[in-house]
Amino acid sequence: MIVKPESLPGDVRREADVVIIGSGAGGGPVAKELAESGHSVVVIEEGEHFSRQDFDFRAGDALTRLYRDAGQTVTLGLPVIVVPQGKTVGGTTTVNSGTCLRIPRHVLKRWHLEHGLKDISEDELNLLYAALEEYLFVKRADPEVAGVNNLLFLEHAGRLGYGGGFLPRNAKDCEGFGVCAYGCPSGAKQSVNVSFIPDAVAAGADVYTGCRAERILVRGGRAVGVCGRFTDPRTGKRTRRLEVRASVVVLAGGAVQTPSLLMHNRICLSSGQVGKNLSIHPCGATLALMPEVVGNPKGIPQSTYVDEFAPEGIMLEGVTVPPAVMAITLPWGGRRHAETMRDYPFIASYGSMISEHDSAGKVVAGPSARQPLTFYWLGREDLDRLKRSILLMAEIWFAAGARRVYTPIDGFKELSGIRDLKRLSRARLKRASIYGLSAYHPMGTCRMGSDPHTSVVKSTCETWEVENLFICDASVLPTSLGVNPQLTIMAMAARAAGFIDEKLESASLREETAGRLERMRARLRSEKESVARRLSGGPGSG
Amino acid sequence: MTMREYFMRRLHRLVPVLIEQVEGMPPVDPDQVTAFAREFLQAGTPAFRLLFYAMMLALQALCLLTRGRSVYSLPPEDGDAFVRYLYSSRIAALGAIPTVLGIPIFMAHYNRDDVQVRLGFDVHGMRGEAAAREVKR
Ligand SMILES: Cc1cc2nc3c(=O)[nH]c(=O)nc-3n(C[C@H](O)[C@H](O)[C@H](O)COP(=O)(O)OP(=O)(O)OC[C@H]3O[C@@H](n4cnc5c(N)ncnc54)[C@H](O)[C@@H]3O)c2cc1C
Ligand code: SF4
Numbered sequence: 001m002i003v004k005p006e007s008l009p010g011d012v013r014r015e016a017d018v019v020i021i022g023s024g025a026g027g028g029p030v031a032k033e034l035a036e037s038g039h040s041v042v043v044i045e046e047g048e049h050f051s052r053q054d055f056d057f058r059a060g061d062a063l064t065r066l067y068r069d070a071g072q073t074v075t076l077g078l079p080v081i082v083v084p085q086g087k088t089v090g091g092t093t094t095v096n097s098g099t100c101l102r103i104p105r106h107v108l109k110r111w112h113l114e115h116g117l118k119d120i121s122e123d124e125l126n127l128l129y130a131a132l133e134e135y136l137f138v139k140r141a142d143p144e145v146a147g148v149n150n151l152l153f154l155e156h157a158g159r160l161g162y163g164g165g166f167l168p169r170n171a172k173d174c175e176g177f178g179v180c181a182y183g184c185p186s187g188a189k190q191s192v193n194v195s196f197i198p199d200a201v202a203a204g205a206d207v208y209t210g211c212r213a214e215r216i217l218v219r220g221g222r223a224v225g226v227c228g229r230f231t232d233p234r235t236g237k238r239t240r241r242l243e244v245r246a247s248v249v250v251l252a253g254g255a256v257q258t259p260s261l262l263m264h265n266r267i268c269l270s271s272g273q274v275g276k277n278l279s280i281h282p283c284g285a286t287l288a289l290m291p292e293v294v295g296n297p298k299g300i301p302q303s304t305y306v307d308e309f310a311p312e313g314i315m316l317e318g319v320t321v322p323p324a325v326m327a328i329t330l331p332w333g334g335r336r337h338a339e340t341m342r343d344y345p346f347i348a349s350y351g352s353m354i355s356e357h358d359s360a361g362k363v364v365a366g367p368s369a370r371q372p373l374t375f376y377w378l379g380r381e382d383l384d385r386l387k388r389s390i391l392l393m394a395e396i397w398f399a400a401g402a403r404r405v406y407t408p409i410d411g412f413k414e415l416s417g418i419r420d421l422k423r424l425s426r427a428r429l430k431r432a433s434i435y436g437l438s439a440y441h442p443m444g445t446c447r448m449g450s451d452p453h454t455s456v457v458k459s460t461c462e463t464w465e466v467e468n469l470f471i472c473d474a475s476v477l478p479t480s481l482g483v484n485p486q487l488t489i490m491a492m493a494a495r496a497a498g499f500i501d502e503k504l505e506s507a508s509l510r511e512e513t514a515g516r517l518e519r520m521r522a523r524l525r526s527e528k529e530s531v532a533r534r535l536s537g538g539p540g541s542g
Numbered sequence: 543m544t545m546r547e548y549f550m551r552r553l554h555r556l557v558p559v560l561i562e563q564v565e566g567m568p569p570v571d572p573d574q575v576t577a578f579a580r581e582f583l584q585a586g587t588p589a590f591r592l593l594f595y596a597m598m599l600a601l602q603a604l605c606l607l608t609r610g611r612s613v614y615s616l617p618p619e620d621g622d623a624f625v626r627y628l629y630s631s632r633i634a635a636l637g638a639i640p641t642v643l644g645i646p647i648f649m650a651h652y653n654r655d656d657v658q659v660r661l662g663f664d665v666h667g668m669r670g671e672a673a674a675r676e677v678k679r
Contacts, residue, residue, distance in 0.1 A: 327644075
């Protein structure tokens with residue numbers, strides 16, 4: 001059942017085999033797997049539950065309802081980077097683009113060699129990926145609905161000799177409505193809110209929405225439950241309490257909230273790694289004024305990619321935005337802004353994503369567990385690669401006939417041709433001269449590893465320090481992936497669900513054995529007593 | 543009057559300075575922008591709210607200093623020139639003032655159905671199509 005705070009008559013106290021904090025890419029698969037294995041599962045989700053009818057093509061409204069802090073979450077440092085995160089049933093998957101990529105082989109190798117994670121084998125992961133891809137209807141974007149914007153870019157990248165293709169996505173019968181990041185209005189995108197969570201609920205799981213988990217209960221070094229507090233969605237006031245006692249606690253709040261919760265609960269901190277090692281895949285974007293109507297955002301926003309430069313850590317991926325979002329990315333106001341916006345039908349866009357080499361980030365405890373502080377410093381090399389990615393996108397747009405290309409670089413906000421590209425190529429950028437950056441893949445803040453001194457969780461996702469406390473979200477990924485992470489987060493979560501299931505099975509086996517032993521002991525006791533009574537000739541001896 | 547009310551009234555008067563009415567586009571509606579901004583700021587972080595209010599004060603102070611009059615009473619041409627001056631300044635902090643203020647203001651205006659439709663994004667048609675096309679697993 002999906003429970004809304006307003007339907008509750010009072011505080012909730014209950015028991016379950018497993019309590020899961022967060023219903024996103026990590027929490028959803030664990031909930032489904034364990035509920036379908038016959039365990040009682042409770043999910044606690046801070047955001048509200050929406051259905052496809054609630055998604056109304058208004059990006060501004062979606063930001064305030066579906067995103068944490070209305071999408072205003074940023075990293076502090078140079079430059080400031082917006083890192084939006086979903087806060088709703090389905091987590092960030094409800095607002096993501098649906099791209100589903102497997103971990104690159106060289107990254108897995110790094111996990112094996114640098115983090116001692118050899119027991120996560122390529123074969124095992126491939127089996128998990130295959131099962132997930134089937135479950136989520138993952139297939140390459142259909143060129144029919146890929147959108148003019150994405151097709152144009154791919155075609156002209158190809159003409160320049162840059163390799164690319166259509167991205168695999170978890171969408172079934174996608175009609176290219178173009179608003180994946182604001183909630184898919186047809187239910188085509190197989191985000192966790194329309195896949196894992198409904199299946200978990202069908203198997204008996206309960207999802208408490210509008211409830212923030214605040215305390216992880218630990219007794220004798222073991223996690224034994226979670227306490228949370230509901231919020232009235234209308235007033236924002238804290239209302240009822242929730243307490244769930246459980247044999248296993250799964251933390252799946254995402255790479256920013258999960259370390260914050262651990263820090264505020266003062267648990268799992270001895271490695272010194274909680275909140276550290278944050279990577280985010282910083283993203284650049286370009287807008288291009290084309291001679292013909294592009295017709296954004298109709299078409300799949302992220303249907304194509306150019307991976308020619310992936311070995312350098314640069315992925316180019318499609319992105320289209322509705323007018324409300326494009327309006328806040330333009331570096332002008334007044335007349336210039338209004339006139340450029342009037343050209344919206346002619347404006348194309350594309351994005352780039354950098355796999356970090358020398359940047360560094362961390363999440364630290366903020367004034368409240370809800371509001372941790374995120375710091376991020378873009379390294380010199382990564383800044384140069386961001387610039388290179390913007391140059392590449394501009395080059396491709398000009399090859400496609402763009403009249404002008406707009407970039408997020410001060411002094412180069414508007415490029416009108418190859419001469420400007422050369423000028424930008426020669427420029428040595430300062431961190432402060434690149435603005436309006438965003439990043440969509442925070443990860444690594446409770447990294448997995450084989451050494452309890454340098455990692456927070458084991459390869460099973462159980463924390464080194466607190467028994468029966470598992471972390472199943474982007475925070476366990478030990479390195480920057482270089483590709484969109486949701487499928488890997490799901491695979492690691494599904495893998496962890498197997499270990500949790502084993503644990504619960506052996507616990508219930510232990511309980512069963514303990515029960516049998518207890519019954520045997522009681523029988524022996526009563527037999528002994530009756531023998532003793534018989535020998536002493538007491539009552540009942542006949 | 544609460545602090546929030548004070549800033550919302552100011553914001554209402556700031557809307558035409560940042561969003562200029564151009565031919566072919568639906569009229570700007572400061573009421574709608576203010577209502578959206580109120581909700582957006584409320585749902586957001588306290589840090590962004592504070593930054594936003596600080597930027598409003600900074601904008602007014604700068605306008606008084608450089609133009610000798612309140613930003614809220616600038617004639618449209620002067621308002622546009624002032625905004626252009628800020629955006630093109632070499633001092634990044636000056637450009638940040640209208641950038642931050644523009645976030646809820648621009649988002650609100652371009653979130654409107656009639657504005658989106660005018661820009662070729664037929665939200666009414668799409669809503670109808672989406673409603674008729676429920677995808678079942
Ligand atoms: C706009 C956008 C587009 C993206 N596109 C793609 C894409 O195409 N492909 C891809 O692979 N990735 C994409 N991503 C990233 C991907 O969606 C995330 O990496 C992934 O969802 C993270 O999974 P998670 O389980 O770590 O966290 P989330 O999916 O964010 O789930 C965490 C959930 O936990 C809840 N929560 C947190 N703390 C608490 C608490 N204390 N109590 C209760 N609940 C809590 C949150 O509200 C949230 O719902 C995109 C991200 C964004 C923002
Ligand atoms: S493009 Fe449209 S139909 Fe397709 S997944 Fe995204 S929002 Fe849904």
